[in-house]
Amino acid sequence: MDTRLGEYVDDFTRRDWQTLDPDSVEDPVRLALVGAGWFTRDWALPGIERSAFTEATVVTDVDADAVDAVASEHDLTGVTPEAFRAGDVADEYDAVYVATPNATHLEYVTAAAEQGKAVLCEKPMEATAERSERLVERCEDAGVPLMVGYRMQSDPVARRLKDLVDAGFIGDPVHVHATMSQTMLGELTGDPDQWRLDPDLSGGCALMDIGIYPLNTTRFVLDADPVAVSGHTRTEHEAFEGVDEHADFRLEFPDGVAATCSVSQNAAHASRLEITGTEGRAILDPAFYEREERELAVERGGVRMDVEVDPAHQLEEEFAYFGHHLLTDTPFHPDGRHALVDSRALEAIYESAETGETVPLRR
Template sequence: MKRFNSSNVRWGVIGAGSVCEKKSAPAMNKVTDSSVVAVMRRNAEKAKDYAERHGIPKWYADADELINDPEVNAVYIATPPNSHLELTKKAVEAGKPVYVEKPMARNHAECLEMIKVCEDAGLPLYVAYYRRTLPNFLKVKSLIEEGAIGDPRYVHITINQSKHPDVIKDESNWRIDPEVAGGGYFYDLGSHQLDYLDFLFGPMKEVNGVAANQSGDYPAEDIVLGNITFENGVLGSGNWCFTTGETSQKDEIVIIGNKGEIRFPCFWGTSVTLKKDGKPDEVFEFEMPENIQFYLIQSIVNELLEKGGNCPSTGVSAARTNWAMEQMTKNFN
């Protein structure tokens, strides 16, 4: 890997939209030796507005101009997945490390191409699966490693969400357009959960599933059922349904061991509940950073500047999540 020849990371942000308002870009200005020096949106007026509101010195309406700005030495791609491959190639051609939003790309093949161009250039590729660095998810990992529930047997994911008609009718909602996103809300939300299970148990060896569109409201799948065999022998399953009634809404991951279980939400809360045979339940509560990607961005900056530690979310790990999602939705695509 090429040495990062700078004492600070100067980010150029491509796609300064909603995710950059609070989740990510503001954290880049809070991490030591890191700052956002330029932002880009195709809408020049919105790019200028974002830059002025966040105190960023430069703004562009053209991605090439931002990528080739000599002040920018690292590129954050916060656009929809259909542009991730192209923009990654351009950033690599300019000799700059890449941090890309999740899902990493529309499909596994695009992920592999992104990995290859970065590896060939000796540049790192990071992906925004920030749950790998959040305290509640790290607590679950430590409980398992400490043997709190004995040997893990299986894990199950449940996501039930009701339809949002106002969002469905919004033509700018790229998250339900497979040509842009690769899939539907499963790709947007389920990717976080599957990536976390990869972090928790290691790579998945076998994955299968079935996907369908039951509502007919948009072209992407709106329900997915999946099964997983991890390389370490743990089994997994999941159901993701985005058309349930309000009373059925649920967000839960449960890990069953031979001496207990762990339950926790992925999106709607931060608590972790430990149930051990013969003992009272333990509930752990956590506070999140103001900017949810702070710890992951901090790990990227630390790795680039060789300040200790490595970023836990790379193109290699993130590509495995895209592969798993493809296996689960193979019958639909």
């Protein structure tokens, strides 16, 4: 194995984007939380609180009881969605984190943009590509920064994987295999009456909710965008009627590189990302879940190296990145224009699933 590998895996959890000393931050970025669901409570809020660059100050949700509970537990100002959209407490936050059902992102991001607040919007950015475009335009027209919550891009494991690919340790990438699956009604909730199973709110299920992880992470690691896609979806369980339960799709990148991806909302919990090149391969397994420690393996010349990964809290890294870049007035990546590629790709995969044809992506 190339001795230079140590240059990339030593100090594995380093923040290669950080220039500001966390101890010097007296006034962290104040965040309004839009959406008080389980992900906000269990992962986003702890990440915000662990980050030296951010603090939560306001929370809103259509569920008044959830607002009261979160506000009380974390000493936040709780407001109704109507009060938030009206800007009643806009002086209490600098930026807005939107974690509501996909089809409601646009209205809340629009309100934040009209208030002149920076936005961190969960992915997928919206339920359709057209609404995603409108969301990006609202922020651009208002001149407010927009970051999209692709937490894998600030995860040190994914960043070191990208470093290794960029450095040529596996040669030129040839193909990618990625998978992500879970038993959604068992792991997340046993209640089939939820927004992910409502196509009007989610835009789809397996592809929209978890297919975006292999799609976007592959784009990030390869530093390339797909030029065409194809896919297939299927639904068997009655709870998933009207949305996709399982999906398989193929991404075609420039120079003939292809990614084959499989996702499921009703299969054994697993995730894996494997990138094969002309001289070796890199494997991240498990890959995409925020609640798991990831392991990275690099194979080259008949030798395999397994890298022991120091665990990092993905949401802490994401919010630290967001707050840091606001405080230093540094452009975000991933931004809204980056996320639009995913929105268009997901829509094209659904189109391919209906027509059976490969669908080219517009630039």
